[in-house]
Amino acid sequence: MTENSSNTATAVLERPDEQNREIRRLTIRGLLLQGGFNYERFQNLGFWWMMRPTLDRLYPDPVDRAAAYQRHMVYFNTNPWVVGPIAGVTASMEEQRAKGATDLNDEAINSVKVGLMAPLAGIGDSLIFGTIRPILAAVCAGLAIDGNIAGPIIFFLALLAIQVLMRVGGTATGYRTGMQFFEKLSPAQIDQIKRGATIVGLAVTGALVATMLKVTTPWTYTSGEQTIALQDQLDLVLPALLPLIATLIVYSLIRRRVSPVWVLLGTLVVGLVLGYFGILG
């Protein structure tokens, strides 16, 4: 729908309302980032789609435009929820160059784009997939298992709200601060945010194992005239010991690069066997 906004050659957006429209367009187009996902260049087509109107506007000449298109055919990959700042910075730098910033040549713009994509993927993945979503999943799964429809609803709405905030805020921040954004977020800070998210994620995973995983053993043994349940003895030493062991086994298999798919099938079979013989259950 914004295709035909590229009417003027190298038209620089000066007016705030134009800039706001640009930000909104980048944000909305970002939804399709993974639309062209492929195993060779990942999100390159999606990112091209985001930049297309800007490129069309700045490069009316077909030759220039083809060059611009090709520049954005290269490998691109980041966490889709945090693509905003990258697109914002890239678009803003293109504007700067159109205004005459000669040191912003193609390589400069590209290196900023590539320089942002990996750290933001790291932050996004660890924060969203490693921390926020597991916490929400654990709480909402608990509700759902109790038959409470609030489970999926809260899960969906909370994630949606977070995504909207990240996309809208991220694009605007990236666009407005331009390259300074890059400097503001030093590697050390990126690292710290990731570490912080990892700490919370690890602690929460520990809590998940202790509360959500119900692996017990029905074994008993007889000592003198008493019958003692092994599980009771284990609970005295360390509650949730079996869940912890099971998780650590899975974890170490996956760390040793056993495919999750095989681990999943293996666990299914092991569970069936141990359950059949009454060792666990």
Add this chain to the structure above:
Amino acid sequence: MTENSSNTATAVLERPDEQNREIRRLTIRGLLLQGGFNYERFQNLGFWWMMRPTLDRLYPDPVDRAAAYQRHMVYFNTNPWVVGPIAGVTASMEEQRAKGATDLNDEAINSVKVGLMAPLAGIGDSLIFGTIRPILAAVCAGLAIDGNIAGPIIFFLALLAIQVLMRVGGTATGYRTGMQFFEKLSPAQIDQIKRGATIVGLAVTGALVATMLKVTTPWTYTSGEQTIALQDQLDLVLPALLPLIATLIVYSLIRRRVSPVWVLLGTLVVGLVLGYFGILG
């Protein structure tokens, strides 16, 4: 009663027993620090009262004495329990000057006095009003509400003991170490003590909200054939959620500079209304 000890002009206190008497006098006079409290210069009159015997002794001449009195008419304010070190340092510096320390002119003495008053107010207020008293209050209020007279008694005695220790120890330390006291307590250290007290205070306030505030909702809703109490559902997600919300609302109002008096009245009314309609209670 110690008024007439100022018999000799610029009589320097060399003997330990004289110094001890001086420390004791400063400590006792400190009790009146807020006696002349006013909204223009705060505790200036009280501090003058503390220094008066020293000034009278060191400035027998009426003109000098008037100048000394006037010097202490300026703004002064600190936490009353920690006035000791300031008075001790000030008195000791006056002695030093009388002994011939010429670099200790009026401004030097005054700047030390003023330099100590604000940081010590900060430490005292956060430690006493923000940490120690709330902890004691919470525990003792619990006892009192159970009808146990030990509540007020422990509250009174514990605070008294702390006050006596701070006043006596503070004055003596200030007097004996003189200006070195100032150097020993670097701004970074003062800051750390305040931060430490704040951490404990914040953690305790969190615990207070979770344990002492009993805001619940009687609402129920029907899901299928079961009647579910909203409060039970809330407790699954986060026990004491309503007390937390209530506290954060009050807190944010006060942070926005709404007068505590109005917040208090408002909470009274809101509580009456929500209770009347059975939303809370």
Add this chain to the structure above:
Amino acid sequence: MTENSSNTATAVLERPDEQNREIRRLTIRGLLLQGGFNYERFQNLGFWWMMRPTLDRLYPDPVDRAAAYQRHMVYFNTNPWVVGPIAGVTASMEEQRAKGATDLNDEAINSVKVGLMAPLAGIGDSLIFGTIRPILAAVCAGLAIDGNIAGPIIFFLALLAIQVLMRVGGTATGYRTGMQFFEKLSPAQIDQIKRGATIVGLAVTGALVATMLKVTTPWTYTSGEQTIALQDQLDLVLPALLPLIATLIVYSLIRRRVSPVWVLLGTLVVGLVLGYFGILG
């Protein structure tokens, strides 16, 4: 049994299998480290025993050998489980010298030996006696008091496993890395390991006091028509307050250098008296 391996004069061990045999011999001989313990030079005889085959091999001449023996008659003391690295480093340095490292004179070797013994004693004592053994003891004593034979068995086997690991791993590491071992383990790192062990030990001791010490009072008092048990009131303020006080009293006596033997007898008597009169119990 390895006595007659010292057949060749200053025979340097070059072949890996010879080196492995040397490491094994040092490890096994280390079991006797405290065999000659005495209050004048502590483990000097035991350490001599560990080094004897190496010395015999390197110093076939009786005069040289006597000098070597005498060098190892000096004070030596460390935690017996961590003697491995010291013996390994010392033996390895003797080999180096035999290979021609002229800067490794007697004093150099001795100073490394002495330099390692105290820090390793500190690490070993705090880790084993202050942290690992108390944790195992607390858990296993709990089992034993319940009449479970697993208590002593787990205690014995777990400590044995830890000891074997430390002795075997320690000697090999010391022998192979030689002096570099010394550099790898900086004083700051040694300090940190000790501090870490101390932190765990202190936290565990706190938990032990709170869970394993059952000191209570049977006192009651009457307030109005109710009879109130003092213990219940204490539990409201701080559960396990009496165990905490008892421990801190013992602790402060021992810190004041009262002999543990007297403290033990004193506690026995105090317990008898307080129990007899129904003050505790």
Add this chain to the structure above:
Amino acid sequence: MTLWQAFLIALVVALAYLARRILGDPQLERPIILGPAVGLIAGDLETGLIVGGTLELIFIGAATFGGTAPPNVAIGAAVGTALAISAGQGAETALVAAVPAAVLGTFCELFAKTVCSFLVHRADAAAAQARGRTILGIIWIGNAIHFLAYFVPTFLVLQFGANALEGVLNALSDDVQNALNTSAALLPAVGFGILLSVLYNKALFPVFFAGFAVAAFTDFTVIGVAIIATALVVTILRNRTPQTPSSPQSSALI
């Protein structure tokens, strides 16, 4: 409530506040102290204790920093306790009286402190002539003003407020009773909110949630949280790298 009792209570309130000025601020004006004291005078220590403890929590954060005047806990506590006892009601209804009385008291306190600002100029004049005795007199005039600013309103409210309140309370329906209970339950949030703003420090604020979570999810009490927080803070401070004066930025660490 006899005239005599009202007089005594007003006296206790005024003296408790005076102790703040001339006896080193021993916190006698706190509800947990005044509640039982008023209870003793009014002949019902138990209610005094309960009301005092309840009000103490409500005003737990109320403190005068830099001379600010928070809700006047002394007058509030005394009036609340006294009227609750004379009306034969519990802690909840005491609040209906205590809160407005505390607000009223704040105005009286502000009035007194403002008046004293004028007196300080007379002290200046006396100082210029080294007339210590005059300055001392000014101090005590200030104390007297404060005494009256506490005594008079307390006495008047107790004398004339009791009957009015009793009438109101007798007419209460069950719903209103429930409203009172809810208000009583909610009011300590004011105390905690004030305390929180007193402690405000952006960088440390999350500690509040940590303390909350520990107490909300476990059996940890307030004392327990205080112990563990103090233990951790002292450990961290004691193991801090000693500050070299040349690196002031490190002081931000905790």
Add this chain to the structure above:
Amino acid sequence: MTLWQAFLIALVVALAYLARRILGDPQLERPIILGPAVGLIAGDLETGLIVGGTLELIFIGAATFGGTAPPNVAIGAAVGTALAISAGQGAETALVAAVPAAVLGTFCELFAKTVCSFLVHRADAAAAQARGRTILGIIWIGNAIHFLAYFVPTFLVLQFGANALEGVLNALSDDVQNALNTSAALLPAVGFGILLSVLYNKALFPVFFAGFAVAAFTDFTVIGVAIIATALVVTILRNRTPQTPSSPQSSALI
């Protein structure tokens, strides 16, 4: 399971996955969403919720980092839920179907993504001629391929797998039932193990045990641990010494 229901469910699965590509990855393919959705279609919302919640935990750590393909949660969840409902069984038996279906789905997903790798070369050619419309077409061809790679297998399994599964389930002994229950109880360990490896960081790994211990020994819930961990992390980060660019090694501190 009617043809119509199978069609609808397969459509929902394929659209949920498509949302990941063209609607900003709203996580609609998660079992907790698909389970109830399938339940609605198959006429048993309750079972859909329970199966969805159970599967969500099993796949809690399953996420696509850098385009990796973990067990396919969408197809697994839909097939498991649908077959459990049509067989009139509970969440445990749903897993017998869900796990193999998820594995099958992974292969379909890998197939689709690989095919798209070839398409990207045609996009290169189009870009060299600035033919944006062509590139856009290629994007949508990729989306269509993915749609089919989800729709077709789901539909087929639902159509032909239901009867087979029902037969198997009816023949189950008590021991086998117990085996199913145990497997269902054990399977979330896979989710947590994957999550753990996702979060792997040697220096921070002990925090996992701390979180475990807190939840294992006290009444702390997952939310409680999240609150306290977040509070501590934010406090530490906010009170960190500001990093001077010349001392990068300090960034290792937490």
Add this chain to the structure above:
Amino acid sequence: MTLWQAFLIALVVALAYLARRILGDPQLERPIILGPAVGLIAGDLETGLIVGGTLELIFIGAATFGGTAPPNVAIGAAVGTALAISAGQGAETALVAAVPAAVLGTFCELFAKTVCSFLVHRADAAAAQARGRTILGIIWIGNAIHFLAYFVPTFLVLQFGANALEGVLNALSDDVQNALNTSAALLPAVGFGILLSVLYNKALFPVFFAGFAVAAFTDFTVIGVAIIATALVVTILRNRTPQTPSSPQSSALI
């Protein structure tokens, strides 16, 4: 208690201690090991376990640092267990015998270690002549002395102490029984107090209170506290700024 049993028990005690000297200090002399061992010999394993476990806690902190001689746990444990079994009494009364026996044993141990100090001079002479065999002989003479220093007193106390103790115990009133129980309950404080002084470190001492509070207010066990403390310590150490040799003062941080 037959002569034979007393002999066996004394032998076990002496060998357990000898293992400390010649078998690498495997901690066989700890009450938790000796208690059951003595119980087996005396024919009551159960009592041996209980007494051993109880005494283990009392002596939990007793360790020989730098050769110091704490209360002699080996002799104390053996005598306490044996006499409790032969008198048919429980763990509480075992302590009445164990504590004095441990004190007595300390003197025997000190005696043996002191004697060995003289032997070392003969080793010096042998070393000067490179007479290794002689040094080895001296080592084993020391071991023999220590063996006897443990064997003899244990045997004598068991032979002659049993009857005496039995007589005393039979005459006990209820009050005295209560006194014994109280003493037994109080004695582990000695172990914990010693352990605490062993771990003494001013800067880290508050951690003791943190561990105490966690276990006192929640269901955390000793293992739980050990797990969480270890997890936090390892995390902190691993995330420590690497030490540059030029800034040794930073090592104070934890």
